[in-house]
Amino acid sequence: MRGEGILSRSGTVWTTCPKRRRTCVLPQCRRPEERVVIRGYVSQGLFGRDLLGSIVVFLVALPLCMGIAIASGMPPAAGLITGIVGGVVVGAIAGSPLQVSGPAAGLAVLVFELVREYGVAALGPVVLLAGLIQVLAGLGRVGVWFRMVSPAVVAGMLSGIGILIVASQLHVLMDAIPKARGLENFAALPGATMDAISGEGGSMAALAVGVVTMAIMLGWDKLRPQSLRFVPGALLAVVVVTATVQWFGVGVKKVDVPSNLFAAVSLPTWDSLAALSQPSLLVAALTFALIASAETLLSAAAVDRMHNGARTQYDRELTAQGVGNVLCGMLGALPMTGVIVRSAANVQAGSATRMATILHGGWLLVFAMLLPWLMRMTPIACLAGILVYTGIKMVNIRQINSLAAYGRGTALIYLVTTLAIVATDLLTGVLIGFAMSLLRLAVQSSRLQVDLGKHDEPGTVLLQLDGSATFLKVPALARTLERVPPNTRLMLEVDRLNHVDQACLELLADWGRNAPTRGCELVVDWNALHRRVEGLRKAA
Incomplete structure (x- = not known):
């Protein structure tokens, strides 16, 4: 049975046919009021949108895959392989159809x-173990729990990572070698700059290449015509800068990509797998799994807010x-x-199904296999410029105001997480931010209003507790009890008390x-009070 469909402005495809007057068929279409035949041209229209989307995502992903690999201390081919697997394999089975990995x-x-600490051979087994942890977590249906991380901690993590990327890639921008830690990179930056100027340990030509790359990306973001919005600034910068460097023969370091991509494959050995028995590598694998999972699922949630299609x-x-x-x-x-950057590009390009993600992985594979000589023309400083620009955009200071709308404590968690990551390392910084979130939650959940007021009966004072009486409120409650005058009958009202813990109960x-030593008396319904030990406000 054939039927005509209307692609509405809400993004839903409605069909009309003799038996079904209005039936929703496809939930991911966006073009307004375009009539198509459901069993004829709809699939072709969606494929065309996915094809265009895949090309856009490919153009965004190509320089980032190589640049992130270099920033990780790995050859560019390692980043390309991950991009291919993320597109072709993960794209085919992902729970978020429009997210790009x-x-x-x-x-x-x-x-x-x-x-740096354990060598390249340790990376494969650690990533493999991290993947197994993620598989077990997914099969155990704990995926939603990874979203428990406070958005302020995640925002602080991204900002801290952005600062660390900028700190390291500013050295690569001058064809110099970055240090291991963020603060070390900042401290060594003046010396590296002087070395580049003198030509002893860097290159002013590479610095110029990186600066021009960032200038092109910034100018393109600000001045890009609406008709060319699908062209990513990173690609334009790479093409222009690479062509200029080749034309003038500028002496800068270039990307090293093997002629055969499979030559970059490094299978783990038994010795490298056995090294996973080291506690430090086990912690590294767990850290990879936790951070990668949190970033992935938070990114998926953000992607869901960008389109009206299938939910994650x-x-x-x-x-x-x-x-x-x-x-x-x-x-x-x-x-x-x-990755939110590529995923956002995928949605904005109008992609409708997971086919766009799969195709982008295929483009990466074809490009890496057939045109490695073209990638070898790319200056490393150009990729470093792209990452510096990306890192700066990750440090979004303006979001402090939006976070502060949920309380100054939320903005403080963001700042502390960011600074802790820069001063220590990623895992420690995230744990500090998470601990601050729990502390803030404890403080907020333990809010207690203590009122000492008059009672109708002479010589009687009313003590009202409103909220949660926890150990954090013991000092305030103790000071209030000290204000009770001698020879007073104190009546405790617990109707508005949500919870009382052992510390306040014992107080x-x-x-x-x-109380009798001061001529006082405490009047309280102890049964009602004990029922609030676990927060149960049941009637007596």
């Missing part, structure tokens, strides 16, 4: 530290990410996450025992 700048710092199946998405990381670990590639009991 690949190497993420958020894990570059962790990979760099791991490779979080457990399936987590399992798919785990499968992808297992494959990347077996191939010796970079770890992957769902009240202790005051009641000692």
Whole structure:
């Protein structure tokens, strides 16, 4: 049966036919009022949109895959392999059809530290184990729990990562070697700049290449014509800068990509797998899994807000990410996450199904296999410029105001997480931010209003408790009890008390025992009070 459909402004395809007057068929279409035949041209229209979307995402992903690999201390081919796996494999089984997976700048710092300390051989087994953890978590249906992380912590994590990327890539921008830590990179930056000027340890030509790259990206973002909005600034910068460097023969370091992509595959050995028995590598694998999962699922939630199509199946998405990381670990590639930059480009390009993600991985594979000589013309400083620009955009200071709308404590968590990551490392900073979130939650949940007022009966005072009486409120409650005058009958009202813990309960009991020595008396319904130990406000 054939029927005509209307692609409405709301993004829903409605069909009309003799038996069904109005039936929703496809939930992901966006073009207004375009009539198509459901069994004829709809699939072709969607494929055309996916084809265009895949090309846009490919153009965004290509320079980022290589640049993130270099920032991670790995060869560019490792980033390309991760991008291919993220597109072709994960894209086919993902729980978020429009999310694009690949190497993420958020894990570059962790990979760099791991490779520096344990060598390249340790990366594959760690990523493989991280993937297995993600698969088990997805099959165990705990995907939604990874969204428990406070948005302020995630925003602080991204800002901290952005600062660390800028700190390291400013050295690469001058063809110099970055340090291991963020503060070390900032401290060594003046010396590296002087070396570049003198030509001893860097290159002013490379610095010029990086600056021009960032200038092109900034200018394109500000002045890009609406008709060319699908052309990414990173691609334009790479093409213009690479062509200029080749034309004038500028002496800067260039990307090293093997002629055969499969030559970059590094399968794990038994010795490298056995090294996972080291507690430090086990912690690294767990860290990779936690951060990659949180970033992926938060990115998927953001993607869901960008379109009206199918919603993310979080457990399936987590399992798919785990499968992808297992494959990347077996191939010796970079770890992957769902990446918001590429995913946003995918949605904005009008992609409708997961086919766009799969095709973008195919384009990466074809380009890397057939045109490696073209990628070898790309200056490393150009890719470093792209990452510096990306890192600066990740440090979004303006979001402090939006976070402060939920309380100054939320903005403080963001700032502390960011600074802790820069001063220590990614895992420590995230844990500090998470601890601050729990502390703020404890403080907020323990709010207690203590009122000492008059009672109708002479010589009687009314003590009203409103909120949660926890150990954090023991000092305030104790000071209030000290203000009760001698020879007073104190009546405790607990109708508005949500919860009382052991510390406050013992304080009240202790005051009641000692009250007769001052001529006082505590009147309280102890049964009603004890029912609030677990927050149960049941009637007596």
